Amino acid sequence: MNHHSNPPATVVLTIAGFDPSGGAGILADLKTFAAHNCYGVAAITALTVQNTQSVSSVHATNAKVLKETILSLVADGHLRAVKIGMLANRENAEVVREILQANPSLPAVLDPVWRSATGADLLNKAGLEYLRDHLLRHATLITPNLAEASALTDLKVENQESMKAAAQKLAEMGARAVVVTGGHLEKAVDVFYDGKAMEVFVGDHIKPDNTHGTGWTFSAAVASNLALGRQLRDSIVLAKAYVTEAIRKAYAVGPGRVPLNHFYRVQQNPRPADLSPPVQEPEAVH
Numbered sequence: 001m002n003h004h005s006n007p008p009a010t011v012v013l014t015i016a017g018f019d020p021s022g023g024a025g026i027l028a029d030l031k032t033f034a035a036h037n038c039y040g041v042a043a044i045t046a047l048t049v050q051n052t053q054s055v056s057s058v059h060a061t062n063a064k065v066l067k068e069t070i071l072s073l074v075a076d077g078h079l080r081a082v083k084i085g086m087l088a089n090r091e092n093a094e095v096v097r098e099i100l101q102a103n104p105s106l107p108a109v110l111d112p113v114w115r116s117a118t119g120a121d122l123l124n125k126a127g128l129e130y131l132r133d134h135l136l137r138h139a140t141l142i143t144p145n146l147a148e149a150s151a152l153t154d155l156k157v158e159n160q161e162s163m164k165a166a167a168q169k170l171a172e173m174g175a176r177a178v179v180v181t182g183g184h185l186e187k188a189v190d191v192f193y194d195g196k197a198m199e200v201f202v203g204d205h206i207k208p209d210n211t212h213g214t215g216w217t218f219s220a221a222v223a224s225n226l227a228l229g230r231q232l233r234d235s236i237v238l239a240k241a242y243v244t245e246a247i248r249k250a251y252a253v254g255p256g257r258v259p260l261n262h263f264y265r266v267q268q269n270p271r272p273a274d275l276s277p278p279v280q281e282p283e284a285v286h
Contacts, residue, residue: 009039011078012227014220015070015096016085016113017046017058017122023212023259029083029220031262035242036224041079043069046088046122052212052256055120063091070099081227082106083220084139086113090126093135100138107226110139111219112148117211117257128152137174141232143219144170145181160189160200167193179222179236181215188244192236201237203244211247212257218243 012033019025026042033040043066049056073079082100087093100108112131114123123131132152136142149157149166153173157166163180170178171193182189188203221242225235249264261267 008078010037010080010227011041011076012038012220012223013041013043013070013073013079013082014085014223015043015045015066015082015087016216017048017088018044019048019050019213021051021212021254021259023052023253023257024216025086025213028213028216028259028262029085032217032220032242033224035262035265036221036228038080038224038227041073043073045086045092048122050116050120052252052254052259054118054256055116055122058088058120058122060088060092063089063095066092067095067098070095074099074103079106081223082108083223084108084110085216085219086122087127087131088122089124090130093123093127093130097130097135097138100135104138107223108139108141109219109223109226110136110142111215112136112142112144112152113215114148114151132173136170137176139176140226141177141179141222141236142170142175143179143181143215143222145215146185149180159185160191163189163191164193164198164200167191167198171195177232181218190236190240192233194232199233201240203240206244206248212259214243214247214260217246217260217262 014026014029017025026044030040045061047059084096114128115121146157153166153169155166157163163182167178167180177194180191190201192199218239221239222235225238246260246262246264249261250258252258
């Protein structure tokens with residue numbers, strides 16, 4: 001029983017892997033939810049051993065435990081959207097499909113994470129095939145990057161025209177709506193297709209090294225906006241604007257890829273740690 005008088009929070013669930021460096025995965029999603037004034041809850045699909053430079057290993061969560069975790073969160077009855085990221089294997093993908101099928105009114109954004117930017121496999125072959133053949137049709141929106149769109153469609157996706165072709169093919173394969181993200185192109189181009197109309201969003205390509213977790217953050221931002229009651233297209237536009245500025249305001253936390261600054265909106269001034277004067281020792285009292 002809830003005895004609090006405050007209005008309930010807008011709750012968003014992330015189902016994804018754990019990146020201990022904080023740039024991607026569960027931690028990036030939760031930071032993105034918080035930046036959008038949403039309350040994040042999480043079900044972890046895998047533990048990864050990684051830092052800003054590389055992924056060393058992946059350890060998938062037991063599918064039974066994953067299912068129990070998600071069902072316990074759904075049972076609270078407050079979820080307003082779900083973001084799905086790294087799944088690791090087919091068993092986890094099957095769990096997520098079952099949950100989405102049982103909750104068709106819950107907005108779901110699927111980021112079909114397949115391989116890390118440094119080349120580590122984050123979803124096995126059987127999992128990718130299951131995602132393609134069974135899971136993607138249950139999501140409100142899927143957000144593949146160029147490599148993921150290629151893997152799902154068997155098309156060579158490398159420019160705006162091939163992005164459009166991939167988006168259309170994914171819709172033919174059952175996807176309700178698609179955003180093929182092209183942040184690695186000369187211009188940050190995203191292609192949106194909802195099965196009826198094709199739209200291209202073009203942004204500036206800024207700080208190409210500040211890209212650790214851009215796909216994760218974009219899909220989490222879309223899910224946050226859907227949870228807040230916004231329409232799909234508006235959610236995509238707002239998410240792109242958020243990610244662009246988070247890249248612009250990013251700062252390094254290690255020698256490798258630079259993660260986004262998810263909380264730039266509340267940092268009106270440079271980070272306090274950069275401005276804090278040296279700590280003064282208190283004067284001795286005699």
